[in-house]
Amino acid sequence: MIRIEKLTLSYGKRTILDDISLAVNKGECVGLLGANGAGKSTLLKCLARLAAPDSGGIALAGKAIDAYPRRTYARHVAYVPQHIPDDVALSVVDLVQLGRTPHLNGSLEARDRDMVIAALERVNMSHHAFSEVSNLSGGERQRVAIARALVQEPQVLLLDEPTSALDLKYQMETMALIRTLATETDMTIIIAVHDLSLAARYCSRLVLLAEGRIRARGAWRDVLSPDNIHHAYQVEALVGEVQAYPYVLPIESGEVQ
Template sequence: MSLEISNLSFSYNNGPKILKDISLTVRQGEILGILGPNGTGKTTLIKCIDHILTPDSGEVAFDGHNLALLTPKEIAKIMAYVPQYAGNFFTMRVVDTVMMGRLPYAGRQYSQQDKAIVFDILRQMNLESLAFRSLNTMSGGERQRAFIARALAQQPQCIILDEPTSSLDLHNQLFILHTIANLAKNRHISVIMTIHDLNLASMFCDKILMLKDTRIFAYGEAQEVLTEANIDAMYQVKTKVTVEDGCKHIRLLK
């Protein structure tokens, strides 16, 4: 099974195109990192993939099924979206936040099976001790774990994350990305994430998509796409790219 995006284009209110003719494939268990300068449409693209935004043209399909023909509840059983980290939160408890992931499956009330799934995920994400804590009393890394747990409660085939390491310290950046990588490998979940840190992208992404001027600038295996020439063209900065422990390492030059 795979997620197929074909010739996707998008504009806001019939204005200039933000995205033009975007086509790519994300297979089960694969992590795709989306790179690009601010304002290049990274968040717009992942919202179009999840049908939070409706593309002007093109198709997003999973396992051959056009998502545009599915209901929001059906889409939520296929895809889970984790938005970009923000600083303001309601006083919702972790367990209630994660339980929201069961809404696509729940009737008028949550079943015992829903509750069992949620508490199993809390255990897997090392959130049991925080289950009855309010989100606004937790660290950024703990909240991000709670939001990923909520996404997992949807039992999706694909998880989409918008800058999952934004505003996190180095320890929590690595913890979150290791968690995401293990989920992709062990549960065969497709992962799409926007990310700014090129070295983290090199370490954790199987494929890289570079966006520039509304279109795909480069797309392919991470270790092939992350080159000095591509980085210079994308960001107008000079770098030295070396290979360490099997991954590209990008160092900025003065």
């Protein structure tokens, strides 16, 4: 569904992405991991056509993404940024309805409104449908942004740290929803995640970025080795499973013998 070939991007003298190549299949949920500045958000912005690489290319369903008209691309790919502004002068339902824009030739029809209601119910925000977005918490705004992306009916969903402003309950509910979308609807999902344990539990494949390059990719057991974690995050870590639930526990150097 998505193929990235030798992608490189620099800001001034700083290389953000360095020779990134990656293929993501239909129905996969791929977790992008890495420390701050590793290139996760920039890679997502390139996929969303919000940033232009210096070299290399990205294809969607075998076609270069720049060849798609903007409106057509928005029907295929939805992007949820890391931070949702807190001064949006719209109600929740009005903001989510904007996700239908790429599909509209006129006003909203009954099917469009039904999709908005269903999306709000799916992210547990229907009770806030007529609240002002500016009155919501950061976590609530994040869930509204996911609902807006869902009503785009995308084939590819890009999410930048969607759980960063959520408490534990909604972190798990959000990640479970994302995994369900991939497994039940064949949606391709690429998600930047800071919580390594959550990523290991809910993503079908992981990609670890370090210094703008791919350090490791594959199943969580292969990617989240103590050596890879130390290289990417500069910390020691204990990695294991408890009753089939993976965990990554950062520790101070020499804390555990």
